[in-house]
Amino acid sequence: MTNVLVIGGANADIYGHITATQAVSGDSHPGFVSIHAGGVGRNIAENLGHLGADVSFISRLGDDAFADMLKTSLHHAGVASHLISQSINSASDTYLAILNAKGELISGVNSMALIDGVDADFLSQPDRQSALDHANMIILDGNLTDPALDMIFSQHGADKPIAVDAVSSIKVKRFIPYLEQITYIKCNQIEAAILTDIHNGDIHDMAIALTKLGIDTAIITHGARGFVIAHKQSCLHVPALKVEASNISGAGDALFASFLYAMAHKMDMQQAASLCQQAAALTLRHDGPVNPAMAELAKGITGIK
Numbered sequence: 001m002t003n004v005l006v007i008g009g010a011n012a013d014i015y016g017h018i019t020a021t022q023a024v025s026g027d028s029h030p031g032f033v034s035i036h037a038g039g040v041g042r043n044i045a046e047n048l049g050h051l052g053a054d055v056s057f058i059s060r061l062g063d064d065a066f067a068d069m070l071k072t073s074l075h076h077a078g079v080a081s082h083l084i085s086q087s088i089n090s091a092s093d094t095y096l097a098i099l100n101a102k103g104e105l106i107s108g109v110n111s112m113a114l115i116d117g118v119d120a121d122f123l124s125q126p127d128r129q130s131a132l133d134h135a136n137m138i139i140l141d142g143n144l145t146d147p148a149l150d151m152i153f154s155q156h157g158a159d160k161p162i163a164v165d166a167v168s169s170i171k172v173k174r175f176i177p178y179l180e181q182i183t184y185i186k187c188n189q190i191e192a193a194i195l196t197d198i199h200n201g202d203i204h205d206m207a208i209a210l211t212k213l214g215i216d217t218a219i220i221t222h223g224a225r226g227f228v229i230a231h232k233q234s235c236l237h238v239p240a241l242k243v244e245a246s247n248i249s250g251a252g253d254a255l256f257a258s259f260l261y262a263m264a265h266k267m268d269m270q271q272a273a274s275l276c277q278q279a280a281a282l283t284l285r286h287d288g289p290v291n292p293a294m295a296e297l298a299k300g301i302t303g304i305k
Contacts (some may be wrong), residue, residue, distance in 0.1 A: 001053035001264040005131050006140030007123075007152070008041015008165070009115050010059040010084070011093035012066040013289055015247065018100050036288035037073035038095055040167050041141040043250055043289050047257035048295035049077030053264070056080040056131055058123070060114040062092035073134065075236075076292070080169070083128050087114060103245040103284075113145045120151040132156060137264065140169030142174055149174055157181030163260055165253070166191040183200030186256040192220045203228055204235045219259060219276075221252050227276070229259075229269060238273040241281040250289025254279040258297065265301075275301070 018031040036279035037046070045057040046233050057079050061067035063086055070092065076080045093115060097108040121134065132138065138156060140149070142165065156162065157178060159226030166187035172194055174184065179195070189206065193199050196209040210218035221227045226239040258279035262272035275297065282291050 001048070001051070001137075003134060003136040003235045004048060004053050004055045004139065004260075004264075005058065005135035005137070006041050006045040006048070006055060006139040007058040007118065007144060007148075007215055008044070008139075009039035009093065009112060009143035009167075010037075010042035010057070010061060011039040011110070011112065012036070012069065012072050013038030013249065014094060015249070016098045017103075018098065018106070023100055023106060025079050029236060032207070034287060035069075036290075036297075037070045038227075038250070038289045039093070039141075040143065040165050040253055041139070042070065042074070043253035044139055044141070044165065044257045044260075045079050046073060046263065046290045046298075047254050047294050048261060049074070049079040050290075050292055051258065051261045051298045052140055052295070053261060054079075056083055056135075058083045058118065059126055059129070060084065060117050060122075061086045062090040063088050064090075064092055066092035066094065073290070077290075082209045083131055087117070087124070087234045090114065097249060099247060100250075103247045105248065112143060116145055118148055119145055120147045123148060123151055135160065137161045137260070139163045139165075139260065141165045142171030144174070146174055149178065153178045153181050161263075165256055166195075169194060171230065179210075182214070184219070184260060185210065185215050185217075186219040186221065186252065186258075186259070188223075188252070189223050192218075202231070204237065207235050208233065209237075217263075219256065220253065227255065229273060236269055236273060238277060241277050243281045243284050245284040246287045247289070248284060250286075251280040251283045253289065254283040254291070254294065258294075261298075 013036045018029040098106045161183040163184035172191040194204040
Protein backbone atom coordinates (compact mmCIF):
# COMPACT_ATOMS: atom_id res chain seq x y z
CA MET A 1 0.00 0.00 0.00
CA THR A 2 2.00 2.95 -1.28
CA ASN A 3 1.72 6.73 -1.16
CA VAL A 4 -1.27 7.08 1.17
CA LEU A 5 -2.06 10.55 2.51
CA VAL A 6 -4.06 10.99 5.72
CA ILE A 7 -5.35 14.44 6.71
CA GLY A 8 -7.09 14.95 10.02
CA GLY A 9 -6.99 15.39 13.75
CA ALA A 10 -4.04 14.68 16.03
CA ASN A 11 -4.57 15.14 19.73
CA ALA A 12 -3.61 13.90 23.15
CA ASP A 13 -6.20 11.47 24.52
CA ILE A 14 -6.64 11.80 28.28
CA TYR A 15 -8.68 8.96 29.74
CA GLY A 16 -10.19 8.87 33.20
CA HIS A 17 -10.85 5.19 33.91
CA ILE A 18 -13.46 4.62 36.62
CA THR A 19 -12.83 1.30 38.37
CA ALA A 20 -16.01 1.31 40.47
CA THR A 21 -18.70 -0.97 39.06
CA GLN A 22 -21.31 1.78 39.30
CA ALA A 23 -20.69 5.42 38.46
CA VAL A 24 -22.78 8.07 40.22
CA SER A 25 -23.39 11.32 38.37
CA GLY A 26 -21.92 14.36 40.10
CA ASP A 27 -19.56 12.35 42.28
CA SER A 28 -15.84 11.53 42.26
CA HIS A 29 -14.79 7.94 41.68
CA PRO A 30 -11.71 5.79 42.25
CA GLY A 31 -9.79 4.91 39.14
CA PHE A 32 -6.75 5.94 37.14
CA VAL A 33 -5.79 8.39 34.41
CA SER A 34 -3.84 7.57 31.25
CA ILE A 35 -2.58 9.72 28.39
CA HIS A 36 -2.12 8.48 24.83
CA ALA A 37 -1.48 9.74 21.31
CA GLY A 38 -4.86 10.02 19.62
CA GLY A 39 -7.00 11.79 17.05
CA VAL A 40 -9.03 9.94 14.43
CA GLY A 41 -6.86 10.83 11.44
CA ARG A 42 -3.68 10.23 13.40
CA ASN A 43 -4.96 6.88 14.70
CA ILE A 44 -5.76 5.73 11.17
CA ALA A 45 -2.34 6.84 9.94
CA GLU A 46 -0.53 5.06 12.78
CA ASN A 47 -2.52 1.86 12.26
CA LEU A 48 -1.69 1.89 8.56
CA GLY A 49 1.95 2.47 9.41
CA HIS A 50 1.98 -0.56 11.70
CA LEU A 51 0.40 -2.59 8.90
CA GLY A 52 3.32 -1.66 6.66
CA ALA A 53 1.69 0.95 4.45
CA ASP A 54 3.60 3.91 3.01
CA VAL A 55 1.79 6.76 4.80
CA SER A 56 2.16 10.51 5.17
CA PHE A 57 0.12 12.54 7.64
CA ILE A 58 -0.99 16.18 7.55
CA SER A 59 -2.19 17.99 10.67
CA ARG A 60 -1.28 20.74 13.13
CA LEU A 61 0.28 20.32 16.55
CA GLY A 62 1.05 22.65 19.40
CA ASP A 63 4.40 23.41 20.97
CA ASP A 64 4.33 21.19 24.03
CA ALA A 65 5.08 17.74 25.43
CA PHE A 66 1.90 16.36 23.88
CA ALA A 67 3.20 17.33 20.44
CA ASP A 68 6.42 15.44 21.12
CA MET A 69 4.39 12.37 22.13
CA LEU A 70 2.26 12.60 18.97
CA LYS A 71 5.27 12.90 16.66
CA THR A 72 7.11 10.07 18.39
CA SER A 73 4.15 7.72 18.02
CA LEU A 74 4.01 8.39 14.29
CA HIS A 75 7.77 7.94 13.92
CA HIS A 76 7.68 4.55 15.64
CA ALA A 77 4.97 3.43 13.20
CA GLY A 78 6.95 4.59 10.17
CA VAL A 79 4.52 7.40 9.29
CA ALA A 80 6.02 10.41 7.50
CA SER A 81 5.31 13.53 9.57
CA HIS A 82 7.21 16.21 7.63
CA LEU A 83 3.94 17.77 6.42
CA ILE A 84 2.76 18.46 9.98
CA SER A 85 2.96 22.05 11.21
CA GLN A 86 3.64 23.09 14.79
CA SER A 87 2.07 26.24 16.18
CA ILE A 88 4.55 28.04 18.42
CA ASN A 89 3.40 28.84 21.98
CA SER A 90 0.18 26.88 21.47
CA ALA A 91 -1.21 23.87 23.27
CA SER A 92 -1.86 20.73 21.24
CA ASP A 93 -5.44 19.63 20.69
CA THR A 94 -6.76 17.36 23.43
CA TYR A 95 -9.60 14.93 24.02
CA LEU A 96 -10.74 14.15 27.56
CA ALA A 97 -12.84 11.02 28.09
CA ILE A 98 -14.37 9.46 31.18
CA LEU A 99 -14.72 5.68 30.84
CA ASN A 100 -16.65 3.26 33.01
CA ALA A 101 -15.30 -0.01 34.38
CA LYS A 102 -16.14 -1.73 31.07
CA GLY A 103 -14.09 0.80 29.09
CA GLU A 104 -17.24 2.40 27.69
CA LEU A 105 -17.50 6.16 27.19
CA ILE A 106 -19.56 8.03 29.79
CA SER A 107 -18.76 11.50 28.52
CA GLY A 108 -16.05 13.33 26.64
CA VAL A 109 -14.79 16.81 25.81
CA ASN A 110 -12.72 17.70 22.77
CA SER A 111 -10.62 20.83 22.39
CA MET A 112 -9.70 20.89 18.71
CA ALA A 113 -8.88 24.51 17.83
CA LEU A 114 -5.63 23.76 15.97
CA ILE A 115 -7.19 21.49 13.35
CA ASP A 116 -9.28 24.45 12.12
CA GLY A 117 -6.02 25.85 10.78
CA VAL A 118 -5.75 22.97 8.32
CA ASP A 119 -7.58 25.08 5.76
CA ALA A 120 -7.30 25.59 2.01
CA ASP A 121 -4.35 27.98 2.36
CA PHE A 122 -2.52 25.53 4.62
CA LEU A 123 -3.07 22.65 2.19
CA SER A 124 -2.10 24.81 -0.81
CA GLN A 125 1.48 25.19 0.41
CA PRO A 126 3.73 23.57 -2.24
CA ASP A 127 4.82 20.49 -0.27
CA ARG A 128 1.31 19.67 0.92
CA GLN A 129 -0.23 20.38 -2.48
CA SER A 130 2.30 18.05 -4.06
CA ALA A 131 1.42 15.34 -1.55
CA LEU A 132 -2.26 15.70 -2.45
CA ASP A 133 -1.54 15.57 -6.16
CA HIS A 134 0.66 12.48 -5.98
CA ALA A 135 -1.19 10.40 -3.38
CA ASN A 136 -2.68 7.10 -4.51
CA MET A 137 -5.36 7.36 -1.80
CA ILE A 138 -6.52 10.26 0.37
CA ILE A 139 -8.02 9.59 3.80
CA LEU A 140 -9.90 12.37 5.60
CA ASP A 141 -11.60 12.70 8.96
CA GLY A 142 -14.57 14.84 9.93
CA ASN A 143 -12.43 17.27 11.92
CA LEU A 144 -11.53 19.11 8.71
CA THR A 145 -13.20 22.43 7.91
CA ASP A 146 -15.62 22.97 5.04
CA PRO A 147 -13.09 25.03 2.99
CA ALA A 148 -10.48 22.28 3.34
CA LEU A 149 -12.94 19.58 2.26
CA ASP A 150 -14.14 21.69 -0.65
CA MET A 151 -10.58 22.15 -1.91
CA ILE A 152 -9.73 18.47 -1.65
CA PHE A 153 -12.89 17.17 -3.28
CA SER A 154 -12.86 19.79 -6.04
CA GLN A 155 -9.29 18.88 -6.95
CA HIS A 156 -9.32 15.10 -6.48
CA GLY A 157 -12.87 13.87 -5.96
CA ALA A 158 -12.92 12.42 -9.45
CA ASP A 159 -9.38 11.15 -9.99
CA LYS A 160 -8.42 9.05 -6.93
CA PRO A 161 -10.00 7.11 -4.07
CA ILE A 162 -11.06 9.26 -1.13
CA ALA A 163 -11.92 7.60 2.18
CA VAL A 164 -13.63 9.44 5.02
CA ASP A 165 -14.25 8.80 8.70
CA ALA A 166 -17.34 10.61 9.97
CA VAL A 167 -15.94 11.21 13.51
CA SER A 168 -19.20 12.44 15.08
CA SER A 169 -22.88 13.15 14.49
CA ILE A 170 -22.12 16.86 14.24
CA LYS A 171 -19.11 16.63 11.94
CA VAL A 172 -20.54 14.02 9.55
CA LYS A 173 -22.79 16.71 8.08
CA ARG A 174 -19.71 18.26 6.48
CA PHE A 175 -19.53 15.35 4.03
CA ILE A 176 -23.10 15.66 2.71
CA PRO A 177 -22.12 17.79 -0.34
CA TYR A 178 -19.51 15.22 -1.40
CA LEU A 179 -21.24 11.85 -1.06
CA GLU A 180 -20.95 11.04 -4.78
CA GLN A 181 -17.19 11.62 -4.61
CA ILE A 182 -16.53 9.43 -1.57
CA THR A 183 -15.10 5.99 -2.29
CA TYR A 184 -15.13 4.60 1.26
CA ILE A 185 -16.90 5.84 4.38
CA LYS A 186 -16.94 4.61 7.98
CA CYS A 187 -19.63 5.86 10.32
CA ASN A 188 -21.77 4.62 13.17
CA GLN A 189 -25.54 4.12 13.14
CA ILE A 190 -26.32 7.63 14.38
CA GLU A 191 -24.07 9.24 11.77
CA ALA A 192 -25.51 7.03 9.03
CA ALA A 193 -29.02 8.10 9.99
CA ILE A 194 -28.04 11.73 9.48
CA LEU A 195 -26.62 11.03 6.02
CA THR A 196 -29.48 8.83 4.85
CA ASP A 197 -32.40 10.40 6.75
CA ILE A 198 -33.35 6.87 7.81
CA HIS A 199 -34.11 7.04 11.53
CA ASN A 200 -34.87 3.98 13.65
CA GLY A 201 -34.21 1.91 10.55
CA ASP A 202 -32.33 -1.29 9.86
CA ILE A 203 -28.57 -0.88 9.74
CA HIS A 204 -28.42 -2.91 6.52
CA ASP A 205 -30.93 -0.57 4.86
CA MET A 206 -28.86 2.41 5.95
CA ALA A 207 -25.70 0.94 4.48
CA ILE A 208 -27.36 0.18 1.15
CA ALA A 209 -28.87 3.68 1.16
CA LEU A 210 -25.39 5.18 1.50
CA THR A 211 -24.27 3.36 -1.64
CA LYS A 212 -27.36 4.60 -3.47
CA LEU A 213 -26.31 8.14 -2.56
CA GLY A 214 -23.13 7.60 -4.56
CA ILE A 215 -20.66 6.16 -2.07
CA ASP A 216 -18.85 3.12 -3.45
CA THR A 217 -18.47 1.21 -0.17
CA ALA A 218 -19.96 2.03 3.23
CA ILE A 219 -19.10 0.63 6.65
CA ILE A 220 -21.50 1.18 9.54
CA THR A 221 -20.30 0.15 12.98
CA HIS A 222 -22.76 -1.11 15.57
CA GLY A 223 -20.77 -1.50 18.78
CA ALA A 224 -20.73 -4.97 20.28
CA ARG A 225 -23.01 -6.19 17.50
CA GLY A 226 -20.24 -5.75 14.94
CA PHE A 227 -20.50 -3.87 11.67
CA VAL A 228 -21.86 -4.05 8.14
CA ILE A 229 -20.10 -3.47 4.83
CA ALA A 230 -22.22 -2.41 1.86
CA HIS A 231 -20.99 -2.35 -1.72
CA LYS A 232 -23.47 -1.61 -4.51
CA GLN A 233 -26.55 -3.71 -3.72
CA SER A 234 -24.88 -6.26 -1.43
CA CYS A 235 -24.46 -5.97 2.33
CA LEU A 236 -22.34 -8.13 4.62
CA HIS A 237 -22.92 -8.30 8.37
CA VAL A 238 -19.75 -8.99 10.36
CA PRO A 239 -20.12 -9.91 14.05
CA ALA A 240 -17.68 -8.51 16.57
CA LEU A 241 -15.20 -10.91 18.13
CA LYS A 242 -15.84 -11.34 21.83
CA VAL A 243 -13.05 -9.82 23.88
CA GLU A 244 -12.67 -8.24 27.30
CA ALA A 245 -12.33 -4.58 26.40
CA SER A 246 -9.86 -2.31 28.16
CA ASN A 247 -10.89 0.76 26.16
CA ILE A 248 -13.32 1.03 23.26
CA SER A 249 -11.72 4.23 21.91
CA GLY A 250 -9.83 3.60 18.69
CA ALA A 251 -11.38 0.28 17.69
CA GLY A 252 -13.29 1.89 14.83
CA ASP A 253 -10.14 3.64 13.61
CA ALA A 254 -8.26 0.33 13.54
CA LEU A 255 -11.17 -1.32 11.76
CA PHE A 256 -11.27 1.35 9.06
CA ALA A 257 -7.50 1.41 8.59
CA SER A 258 -7.41 -2.36 8.15
CA PHE A 259 -10.31 -2.22 5.69
CA LEU A 260 -8.53 0.37 3.55
CA TYR A 261 -5.37 -1.72 3.71
CA ALA A 262 -7.39 -4.71 2.51
CA MET A 263 -8.93 -2.75 -0.36
CA ALA A 264 -5.53 -1.46 -1.48
CA HIS A 265 -4.32 -5.06 -1.59
CA LYS A 266 -7.41 -6.17 -3.54
CA MET A 267 -8.71 -8.56 -0.89
CA ASP A 268 -12.29 -9.75 -1.25
CA MET A 269 -14.93 -8.62 1.24
CA GLN A 270 -14.72 -11.76 3.36
CA GLN A 271 -10.95 -11.39 3.74
CA ALA A 272 -11.33 -7.68 4.48
CA ALA A 273 -14.05 -8.37 7.06
CA SER A 274 -11.87 -10.90 8.86
CA LEU A 275 -8.96 -8.47 9.01
CA CYS A 276 -11.27 -5.74 10.34
CA GLN A 277 -12.59 -8.08 13.05
CA GLN A 278 -9.09 -8.91 14.21
CA ALA A 279 -7.92 -5.29 14.13
CA ALA A 280 -10.86 -4.06 16.20
CA ALA A 281 -10.48 -6.88 18.74
CA LEU A 282 -6.75 -6.25 19.05
CA THR A 283 -7.38 -2.58 19.77
CA LEU A 284 -10.14 -3.25 22.28
CA ARG A 285 -7.73 -5.33 24.35
CA HIS A 286 -5.20 -2.47 24.44
CA ASP A 287 -5.35 0.37 26.96
CA GLY A 288 -4.82 3.04 24.28
CA PRO A 289 -6.43 3.96 20.95
CA VAL A 290 -3.77 2.24 18.81
CA ASN A 291 -2.18 -1.15 19.47
CA PRO A 292 1.34 -1.45 18.00
CA ALA A 293 0.67 -5.19 17.69
CA MET A 294 -1.29 -4.31 14.53
CA ALA A 295 2.01 -5.00 12.76
CA GLU A 296 1.54 -8.70 13.50
CA LEU A 297 -1.74 -8.77 11.56
CA ALA A 298 -0.07 -7.90 8.28
CA LYS A 299 2.56 -10.59 8.81
CA GLY A 300 -0.18 -13.19 9.04
CA ILE A 301 -1.76 -12.32 5.69
CA THR A 302 -0.65 -14.68 2.93
CA GLY A 303 1.02 -12.90 0.05
CA ILE A 304 1.19 -9.50 1.73
CA LYS A 305 4.54 -8.03 2.66
